[in-house]
Amino acid sequence: MKTRRSKASLFLILLLLSVSFSSIRAQEQAGEVIAIVGGTVVDGTGAQPFKATVLIRGERIAAVGPNVEIPSDARVIRADGQTIIPGLFDLHTHLPYSAVNGLDADWGKNLKAYLYCGVTSVVDFGTYPETYEPMRRLTRSGAVLSPRLTLAARITTPGGHGAEGGRGDFFSLEVLTPREGRAAIRRVLPYKPDVIKVFTDGWRYGAAPDMTSMTEETLAAIVDEAHKNGLEVLTHTVTLEKAKIAARAGVDVIAHGVGNADVDDELIQLMKSKGTSYVSTLAVYENRARGFMAPLLETTLEPAAKEIIKAQAIASDETQLRPAREGESPQARRWRYLMRNIEALRKAGISFGVGTDAGVTGTYHGWATLREMQLLVAGGLTPLEAITAATGNAARALKVDSERGTITPGKLADLVLIAGEPHKNIADIERTSRVFLGGREIDREKLARDIQSSEQTPITAIKAKEKIDDFESATGRSSIDTLWVNSTDSGHDNSKMVWGRTLRDRANHALTVMSRFSEKDRPVARVSLPLSRGAVEPVDASAFRGVEFDARGDGDYLLVVPTAGVRDSAYYRAPFKAEAKWRRVRIDFASLKQESPKKPVAWTGADVLMLTFEVARGAGQIGWLEIDNLRFFK
Numbered sequence: 001m002k003t004r005r006s007k008a009s010l011f012l013i014l015l016l017l018s019v020s021f022s023s024i025r026a027q028e029q030a031g032e033v034i035a036i037v038g039g040t041v042v043d044g045t046g047a048q049p050f051k052a053t054v055l056i057r058g059e060r061i062a063a064v065g066p067n068v069e070i071p072s073d074a075r076v077i078r079a080d081g082q083t084i085i086p087g088l089f090d091l092h093t094h095l096p097y098s099a100v101n102g103l104d105a106d107w108g109k110n111l112k113a114y115l116y117c118g119v120t121s122v123v124d125f126g127t128y129p130e131t132y133e134p135m136r137r138l139t140r141s142g143a144v145l146s147p148r149l150t151l152a153a154r155i156t157t158p159g160g161h162g163a164e165g166g167r168g169d170f171f172s173l174e175v176l177t178p179r180e181g182r183a184a185i186r187r188v189l190p191y192k193p194d195v196i197k198v199f200t201d202g203w204r205y206g207a208a209p210d211m212t213s214m215t216e217e218t219l220a221a222i223v224d225e226a227h228k229n230g231l232e233v234l235t236h237t238v239t240l241e242k243a244k245i246a247a248r249a250g251v252d253v254i255a256h257g258v259g260n261a262d263v264d265d266e267l268i269q270l271m272k273s274k275g276t277s278y279v280s281t282l283a284v285y286e287n288r289a290r291g292f293m294a295p296l297l298e299t300t301l302e303p304a305a306k307e308i309i310k311a312q313a314i315a316s317d318e319t320q321l322r323p324a325r326e327g328e329s330p331q332a333r334r335w336r337y338l339m340r341n342i343e344a345l346r347k348a349g350i351s352f353g354v355g356t357d358a359g360v361t362g363t364y365h366g367w368a369t370l371r372e373m374q375l376l377v378a379g380g381l382t383p384l385e386a387i388t389a390a391t392g393n394a395a396r397a398l399k400v401d402s403e404r405g406t407i408t409p410g411k412l413a414d415l416v417l418i419a420g421e422p423h424k425n426i427a428d429i430e431r432t433s434r435v436f437l438g439g440r441e442i443d444r445e446k447l448a449r450d451i452q453s454s455e456q457t458p459i460t461a462i463k464a465k466e467k468i469d470d471f472e473s474a475t476g477r478s479s480i481d482t483l484w485v486n487s488t489d490s491g492h493d494n495s496k497m498v499w500g501r502t503l504r505d506r507a508n509h510a511l512t513v514m515s516r517f518s519e520k521d522r523p524v525a526r527v528s529l530p531l532s533r534g535a536v537e538p539v540d541a542s543a544f545r546g547v548e549f550d551a552r553g554d555g556d557y558l559l560v561v562p563t564a565g566v567r568d569s570a571y572y573r574a575p576f577k578a579e580a581k582w583r584r585v586r587i588d589f590a591s592l593k594q595e596s597p598k599k600p601v602a603w604t605g606a607d608v609l610m611l612t613f614e615v616a617r618g619a620g621q622i623g624w625l626e627i628d629n630l631r632f633f634k
Contacts, residue, residue, distance in 0.1 A: 031057065031058030031059060031439060032056075032058070032075060032439065032440075033055070033056065033057050033062075033071050033073055033074040033075065034055070034056040034074060034075045034076075034077060034413075034436075034439065034441075035053055035054070035055050035056075035068070035070045035071075035074040035075070035076050035077070036053065036054040036055075036056070036077045036079050036084055036415070036417070037053045037070070037076055037077065037078055037079060038051075038053075038078050038079050038080040038082075039051075039052075039054070039079030039080070039082045039083060039084040039417065040082070040083045040084065040421070040423075041054065041064065041083075041084050041407055042083055042084070042085045042384065042387050042407075042422070042423050043064070043086070043392075043406050043407040043408065044085065044086040044387070044388060044391035044392035044395075044405055044406035044407060045388070045392050045406050045408075046384065046385070046388045046392065048384075049083070049384075049423050050066070051066060052064055052065050052066050052068070052084075053065065053066070053068040053070065054068075054084055054407060054415065055068050055070070055071075055074070056413040056415075056436070056439045057439075058439055059412060059413060059438035059439040059440070060409075060410060060411065060412055060413055060439065061407060061408060061409050061410065061411050061412075061413045061415075062409060063409055064407055064408065064409060077417075077434070079417055081419070082417050082418060082419055082420070082433060083417070083418040083420065083421055083422055083423065083428075084407065084415060084416070084417055084418075085118075085387055085391065085407075085415070085416050085418060085422070086391040086392070086404070086405055086406055086407055086414060086415065086416070087118060087119070087120025087121060087147075087391070087404065087414030087415060087416055087435070087436075087437065088117075088118050088119045088120065088121070088354070088369055088370075088390045088391060088416065089119070089120075089121040089122070089123075089353070089354060089390055089391065089394030089395065089398075089405070090114065090119050090121070090122045090123065090354060090355055090356055090358065090368075090369040090372075090390075091123045091234065091253065091255070091279050091353045091354060091355035091394055091397065091398070092123060092125060092234075092255050092279060092281055092355030092356055092357050092358070093114075093122050093123060093124050093125065093126070093355075093356065093357075093358045093359060093365065094124065094125055094126030094357070094358065094359030094360065095107045095110050095111065095122070095124045095126050095127065095359065095365075096126045096127060096131075096359070097126050097359030097360070098305070098359070099305075099358065099359055099360065099361055099362060099363050099364045099365060099368075100301075100304075100305040100308050100309060100361070101308065101312075101361050102308050103304055103305055103308060105359070106302065106456050106457050107144075107457070108144045108145075108456070108457025108459070109302055109450065109451050109456075109457055110359070110365040110366075111139070111144065111145065111146040111147060111365075112145060112447045112450055112451055112457075113300040113301075113364070113365040113366030113367070113447075113451060114147045114365060114366040114369070115145065115146075115147055115366075115435055115437065115442050115444075115447060116299065116300055116366055116432070116435070116442075116444055116447045116448060116451070117296065117300065117366035117367055117369060117370055117430075117432060118370075118416035118418075118432045118435050119147055119366055119369045120147045120148060120404075120414040120416075120435070120437050121147055121148045121150070121394070121395075121398075121400075121404065121414070122147050122148070122149060122150065123150040123152060123194075123195065123234070123355070123398070124149060124150065124151055124152060125152050125154065125197045125234075126359055127151055127152075127534070128153075128154070128170055128171045128172075128534070129153055129170070129188050129191035129193065130170070130191070130482070130483050130485075130530070130533050130534035131151075131533070131534030131536050132151050132191050132192065132193065132534075133191075133533055133534075134532065134533050134534055134536035134537055135149065135151065135534075135536055136149070136151075138459065138536070138537070143459065143460070144457060144459065145442075145447075147437070148404070148414070148437075149194075150194040150195055150398060151193060151194050151195075152193060152194065152195045152196060152197040152234070153173070153188040153191070153193035153195075153196055153197070154171065154172040154173065154197045154198075154199070155172065155173045155174075155175060155181070155184050155185075155196060155197070155198045155199070155222060156172045156173070156174055156175075156198070156199035156214075157174060157175065157176060157199070157202075157212045157213065157214050157218075158174045158176060158212065159202075159211055159212040159492050160174070160199050160202050160211050160212045160213065160214070161199045161201070161202055161204075161211050161236055162197075162199035162236065163199075163492070164211070164490060164491055164492050164494070165490050166487050166488040166489050166490040166491070166494050167487050168485045168486040168487045168488075169485075169486060170483070170485055171485070172199070173187065173188070175214075175218060175222075176218065177217075177218060178217050178218050178220070178221030179221075180218070181218045181219070181221040181222040181225065182221050182222070182224075182225040184222070185222060185225040185226055185229065185231075186225070189229060193231065194231070195231055195232045195233070195234055195398070196222065196226045196231050196232070196233045196234070197234055197235070197236070198214065198219060198222055198233055198234075198235050198236070198251070199214070199235070199236040200213060200214040200219055200235045200236060200237050200242055200245065200246055200251075201213050201214075201235075201236060201237045201238050201239055201242035201246075203238050203239045203242070203260060205238070205259065205260075205330055205331065205334050206260070206330035206333070206334070207329075207330045207331065211492065213242055214245075215245075216245045216248060216249055219245060219246065219249040219251070220248075220249040220250065222249075223249050223250045223251055224250075227250070232252040232253070232397070232398060232399060233250075233251045233252050233253075234251070234252060234253040234255055234279075235251050235253065235254055235255055236255060236256055237251075237254045237255065237256060237258075238256045238257070238258070238259050238260070239258065239259070239260045239261070240258050240260060240261040240262075240263060240264070240267060243258050243263075243267055244266060244267050244270055246276070247267060247270035247271050247274050247276050248270055248274075250274050250276075251274075251276060252275075252276065252277065252397060252399075253276070253277045253278075253279055253353060253397050254271070254276055254277070254278055254279070255279040255281060255355055256279070256280065256281050256357070257278070257279075257280030257281065257282070257338045257341060257342075258337065258338070258341050259285070259334035259335075259337050259338050259341075260334070260337060261337060262337065262340060262341065262344065263341045263344050263345060268344075268345070268348045268350065271345075271350055272348075272349070272350070275351075276350075277350075277351045277352070277353045277393065277396075277397040278345055278350050278351065278352055278353070279352070279353040279354065279355040279397075280338055280341070280342060280352075280376070280379075281355050281356055281357040281372070282338060282339075282342075282372055282375035282376065282379065283356040283357070283358070283363050283368040283369075283371045283372040283375060284356060284357035284358075284360050284362075284363045284368075285331070285334065285335060285338060286335075286371070286375060287331065287332075287335065288362065292309075293306070293309065293310070294367065294430065295430075296367055296370070296430045296432075297364055297367040299448050299451070299452075300364065300365070300366045300367050300448075300451060301364065301451070302451055302452060302453070302454075303452060303454060304454070338379070339378070339379045339380075342376060342379030342380045342381065343379060343380030346380050346381055346385070351389075351393050351396070351397070352376065352381065352385070352386075352389040352393060353389055353390075353393050353394040353397045354369060354372050354373060354376070354386075354389050354390035354394055355372070356368040356369055356371075356372050367430075369390070370429045370430050372390075373386040373387070373389070373390055373426055373429050374386075374426050374427060374429065376389060377426045383422060383423050383424060383425065383426040384423045386426055387422060387423060387429075391405050391406065392405045392406045393405075412438055412439075413436055413438060413439035414436065414437055414438065415434075415435075415436040416432060416434070416435050416436075417432070417433045417434040417435075418431055418432060418433065419431040419432075419433045432444070456564060456565070459536075459537055459538060459564070460537070461537065461538040461539055461540040461606060461607055462531075462532050462537055462538070462539050462540065463539075463540050463543075464531065464539045464540060464541035464543070464544065464608070464632055465479075465480055465632075466544070466631055466632050466633075466634075467479050467480075467631050468480060468529065468531075468547075468611070468630040468631050468632065469484075469511075469529060469630045470509075470628065470629050470630070471501050471509040471510050471511050471628055472508075472509055474501070476501070478529055480531065481533075482529060482530045482531065482532065482533055482534075483530070483533075484511070484527055484528070484529055485527070485528050485530070486499055486513075486525070486526065486527050486528070487525075487526045487528065488515070488518075488523075488524060488525050488526070489518055489520055489522070489523050489524050491518075491520075493518050493519065493520070494518050494523075495515050495516065495517045495518045495523045495524065495525050496515065496516045496518075497513065497514070497515045497525050498513075498514050498515075499511070499512065499513040499514065499527055500512065502626075504582075504626070504628055508628070509628070510550070510552075510626050510627060510628035511527065511626065511627050511628065512624070512625075512626050513525065513527050513613070513615060513624060513625045513626070514622070514623070514624040515615055515617075515622070515623050515624070516620075516621075516622055517616075517617050517618065517619060517620060517621050517622070517623060518619065518620075519619045519620055520619055521619070522616070523616070523617070523618075523619060524614060524615070524616045525614070525615045525616075525623065526560070526612050526613065526614045526615070527612070527613050528610045528611065528612040528613075529610055529611050529612075529630070530609065530610045531608055531609065531610055531611065532609075535562070535609040535610045538563070538564040538606070538607035538608060538609060539607075539608045539609070540605070540606045540607070540608075541589075541605045541606075541608045541632055542604055542605040542606045543634070544589075544605070544632035544633060544634050545588060545589060545590075545633055545634050546586060546587050546588040546589045546590075546591075546632070546633055547559070547586075547587050547589075547611065547630070547631070547632055547633070548584060548585060548586040548587070548630075548631060548632075548633050549584075549585055549627050549628065549629060549630040549631070550582050550583070550584055550585070550627065550628040550629045551576065551578040551582070551583060551584075551585045551625065551626065551627050551628075552578055552579070552580065552581065552582045552583075552625075552626040553578030553579070553615075553624060553625040553626065554578070554579070554580065554623075554624065555577065555578070555617075555623075556575060556576075556577055557575070557576050557577070557578055557613065557614065557615060557625055558573055558574070558575055558576070558613075558614040558616070559573065559574045559575075559576060559587055559592075559611065559612070559613060559614075560572070560573050560611075560612040560613075560614055561573070561574075561592060561608060561610075561611060561612070562608075562609045562610055562612070563601075563603075563607045563608050563609060564607035564608075564609060565601050565604070565606075565607050566594070566601050571594070571595075572592035572593065572594055572603060573592065573593055573594070573595055574587045574591050574592050574593070578625060578626075582626075582628075586633065589603060589605055590603075611630070613625060613627060
């Protein structure tokens with residue numbers, strides 16, 4: 001009898017311990033409990049603001065209301081006199097671009113600028129499919145602190161906007177026909193893009209010759225193929241006629257805004273019938289004084305950027321909106337139409353989102369999102385409508401509104417506290433005091449320190465392998481599983497390239513490059529091998545002495561080696577020669593030189609991004625190069 005009682009007692013103890021451990025695990029999984037008390041909630045739905053407590057449990061919003069019971073273990077944040085809004089969206093950014101001329105971008109700092117400003121979701125149009133995997137891995141692991149990323153694959157037309165940068169075949173896929181449009185979508189699907197960006201409109205604002213535009217049939221095929229695969233389509237559309245084509249084709253977001261004419265009832269009805277959202281990137285078009293530096297903007301710019309901006313200043317520290325005068329220029333006319341169309345579409349009940357084109361010169365990451373909201377109000381939206389455009393509306397446009405965009409129980413706790421009343425005075429939107437991402441408060445002071453650092457965002461380097469590529473793979477990928485990419489001089493009259501894997505002899509392959517050079521002073525053609533996928537992560541080649549390869553050609557060539565430590569475009573370079581017969585070329589790292597660097601950086605080999613082979617000849621000439629058996633040597 002005593003033994004049975006002992007066994008029963010032991011069983012009861014084990015059961016209680018099990019329950020206790022399960023409770024502890026559940027609490028650990030639930031995460032921190034936070035109660036934001038005393039603030040005014042602008043919930044992102046468009047509803048009128050209300051006083052409430054917002055309870056966060058773990059990464060999600062647990063409760064919202066005036067009489068929420070606060071658990072005893074909650075961390076209480078007093079928000080008296082403050083406004084609580086959902087985390088903001090920016091539906092149009094270029095993360096790898098610097099908004100300051102003369103400075104290469106630090107995408108890690110750009111991401112931190114968004115978070116500092118309360119922008120917790122960004123759509124990026126500046127990358128290409130090879131970058132998705134490393135960017136997602138680095139941001140999801142926390143190695144690079146980031147808002148929630150939406151990455152786009154880019155599609156344009158030959159001679160269209162998005163193709164003029166000289167960035168090669170895979171950066172923006174070029175299509176003419178519906179068949180090519182569908183094939184382009186299928187080509188990028190293995191990379192799992194989040195959305196599709198289509199450059200549909202070649203109007204250059206009356207200030208430059210127009211580029212090509214996409215036909216309705218081709219755009220409709222792209223939209224259909226994208227939607228079949230669960231992908232939203234966002235466009236570059238800037239004229240009334242092309243906006244009608246985009247709406248008829250069923251795109252999800254018309255971006256940039258109609259800037260050549262007043263919108264009409266036909267467009268309005270098309271957008272309503274298709275549920276198309278409107279994102280007028282006013283921040284990129286605004287006529288601001290050079291040298292403009294708002295206090296919040298200054299905090300989100302690194303020192304080198306501020307030095308350049310101040311050097312470009314024209315004796316003005318203006319901080320108010322400066323509207324363009326009508327009739328002065330094509331830019332002024334465009335601004336007038338953009339602003340008038342904000343008011344007209346608002347009256348018609350069209351759904352607005354917020355996007356900026358940040359990364360384009362003068363359109364600063366993070367701060368531009370807040371500026372865009374102020375400009376929308378200047379164009380006719382109420383402050384509450386502008387906040388809704390940047391939160392609930394933007395989430396619906398991306399079809400992520402089941403998870404974020406509003407302050408609703410069950411949704412992710414992406415929240416921003418504002419020390420003011422932005423729903424009454426939209427200028428208060430720059431008075432960010434706290435930011436939460438998935439229930440975790442972001443240390444904004446640390447963000448500011450990181451941005452102000454003269455060092456780049458640290459990313460752990462991958463160790464280089466000796467063998468780089470022998471071109472025996474038929475997949476188009478190198479021996480280190482990266483994708484070769486090409487580039488040329490920029491502009492639609494750029495140099496034309498044909499390149500790919502060819503037979504060197506009966507059972508041996510090489511890479512062949514041929515280019516007809518453009519009618520320019522310094523035309524150029526390049527093939528580049530990122531040493532990591534998309535050249536997002538640096539590669540440590542310091543264990544090697546140099547690089548060698550077989551080459552065949554006709555004259556002088558250049559090896560260019562970008563590294564993560566050199567940011568003023570003065571990459572390391574070394575010339576080499578190639579002849580009609582194959583020969584082995586060996587380039588010692590010690591021979592690599594920087595061409596007129598602003599601040600010389602000693603070569604270490606610890607942060608190499610890619611190897612670029614450059615062919616340069618005279619205007620209108622033909623140039624060619626073949627390479628094989630590329631490797632590092634010790």
